[in-house]
Amino acid sequence: MNLTVYLAGEIHSTWRDEIKQKVAALNLPIHFVGPMENHDRSDNIGEEILGKQPSAIFKDAAASNFNNLRTEILMKKADLVIALFGEKYKQWNTAMDASAAVAYGKPLILIRSEDHHHALKELSRKANATVETVDQAIKALHYILE
Template identity: 75%
Template sequence: MELTVYLAGEIHSSWREEIKEKAHSLKLPITFVGPMENHDRSDLIGEEILGKQPGSVFRDEAASSINNLRTEVLLNKSDLVIALFGEKYKQWNTAMDASAALSLGKPLILIRPVELHHPLKELSRKANVTVENVDQAIKALSYIFEEL
């Protein structure tokens, strides 16, 4: 069995690489997908495809349409979603992706530091598993593949 796992969360740190490396070292049969991690490409994709926009709001809306398309396709094809809420960045996209995963009936592993317990309490209760760090998420993932 192989799983496709969507990695939802901020694109400014290397948490995705950490998860991929740890899963690879455990030889877990997982393909990882997620949002465009190149921030400039993500911001400019709307104009690249649709042409120059008349202002920043229109530029953001054009990019959002293309990025939402990518997210919807990849979330739908995923077997499981890991959503990371870090301490440093605003997490609106992470919340949106985690909620979309739940709406699609996708199993959800939520990673959030204990400091974010209160603001994420409702989302945490909806997730299948809530952990505090990447290592705990990897342990939960690897448990799926354990044989009896």
Template identity: 60%
Template structure:
């Protein structure tokens, strides 16, 4: 059995790379997907596909429509979602991805420091598991294969 894991969460740190490397070292049967990590590509995909937009609001809306399509498809195909919330950035997309996964009845592992308990309490309440580190999330997934 192999699991497809959607990695939602902030894109400005290397948590995804570290988690993938640890999973590979442990020989876990996991494949990973997630949001577009190339920020420029994500911001400009609307104009790349739909053509030049007359202003930044419409440029953002065109890009978000295409990014939402991509996210919806990848989330729906995933077996489990790991949503990482760091302290430094406002992760609105992560919260939306986690909420979408919950709506799709996908298991969610929420990673957040205890300091973020209050702002994430509703998502945490709906997640199957709340942990504080990516390593803990990976340990929970490895338990599935025992």
């Protein structure tokens, strides 16, 4: 069996690369998808498609439309969503994507530190599993494919 896993969360750190490398080392049959990781492309896609926008607000709205479209399509095709709540960056997109996964009926693994337990308690209860580390999420993937 092959799995498609949507990796939801901030795009500024290398946590996705860590998961991909560790999964590849275990030779697990997993294909990863996720949000546009090129931050400039994500911010500018609305203008790339629609042309110059009259203000920063319209530019953001146009980009959001295409980023949301991309996320919805890829997430709906995924078998599982992993959402990482990191320490350093704002986590609004992570919360939105994790909530969307729940709304779409997608199995969800949350990765969050113990420090975020209280703030994410409701979302954790909606997730299928909540772990504290990338390694624990990989162990869950390995178990699914046993």
